[in-house]
Amino acid sequence: xxxxxxxxxQKLPISVExxxxxxxxxxxxxxxxxxxxxEILSGADKPMFAGQIIQYxxxxxxxxxxxxxxxxxxxxxxxxxxxxxxxxxYSLWHHKHFLKEIExxxxxxxxxxYKLPFGFLGRIMHSLVIKHKLKRIFEYREKxxxxxxxxxxxxxxxxxxxSI
Numbered sequence: 001x002x003x004x005x006x007x008x009x010q011k012l013p014i015s016v017e018x019x020x021x022x023x024x025x026x027x028x029x030x031x032x033x034x035x036x037x038x039e040i041l042s043g044a045d046k047p048m049f050a051g052q053i054i055q056y057x058x059x060x061x062x063x064x065x066x067x068x069x070x071x072x073x074x075x076x077x078x079x080x081x082x083x084x085x086x087x088x089x090y091s092l093w094h095h096k097h098f099l100k101e102i103e104x105x106x107x108x109x110x111x112x113x114y115k116l117p118f119g120f121l122g123r124i125m126h127s128l129v130i131k132h133k134l135k136r137i138f139e140y141r142e143k144x145x146x147x148x149x150x151x152x153x154x155x156x157x158x159x160x161x162x163s164i
Contacts, residue, residue: 002123003092004131006112007160008138011152012145013105020078020099022148023108024048031148034140036060041067050075053086060089060133091115091122105152108145110138113164131161 012019022028026044037059044054052072059065068088075081078099085093092115100107116122116130138159 001115002126003113003115003164004126005160005162005164006110006114006134006138007162008110008142010108010142010145011102011105012108012149013152014149016078016099016101016106018149019106019108023097023099024075024081026052026054032141032144034137036137037065048072048075048081054083089117091117135159135161 024047026048027040029044030038030040037057039057041055041057043052046052050072054070054072056068056070057065058068066089069086070083070088070093071086073082073084080096080098082097083093083095092113094113096109096111098109098111100109112134116126118125
């Protein structure tokens with residue numbers, strides 16, 4: 001079994017409250033996701049809570065549309081939340097979102113642990129396509145958040161991908 005991890009950190013010149021209000025609103029996910037046919041079908045009509053089920057459609061590759069269902073499993077107001085895939089393209093998707101107040105703003109940290117289906121073929125697809133696509137998605141998200149909230153002075157870009 002091969003597990004992978006994506007780890008990102010980004011600083012924004014906004015308050016923890018402002019960051020939490022934006023990031024904990026499931027309907028804002030569309031705003032920070034690149035053009036992949038992303039559409040929320042249900043579950044984003046209420047503020048985030050543990051047990052919340054959110055259904056999406058996404059087109060990771062041209063002509064391929066898939067349904068993705070996630071559950072918000074843990075929420076600690078203005079500190080962190082966790083979403084886990086219940087149905088979708090991954091064998092495992094466990095995404096932790098952390099917020100930390102820092103001088104002049106907030107530090108956002110994302111840790112995604114994931115596993116692909118199809119064994120050896122999944123590992124090949126990861127090397128050739130998936131890890132690069134995920135990296136581009138999080139780079140897009142970083143740029144969109146800067147466009148929405150401004151750039152943090154002395155920004156240090158952190159995107160790490162590894163097998164675990």
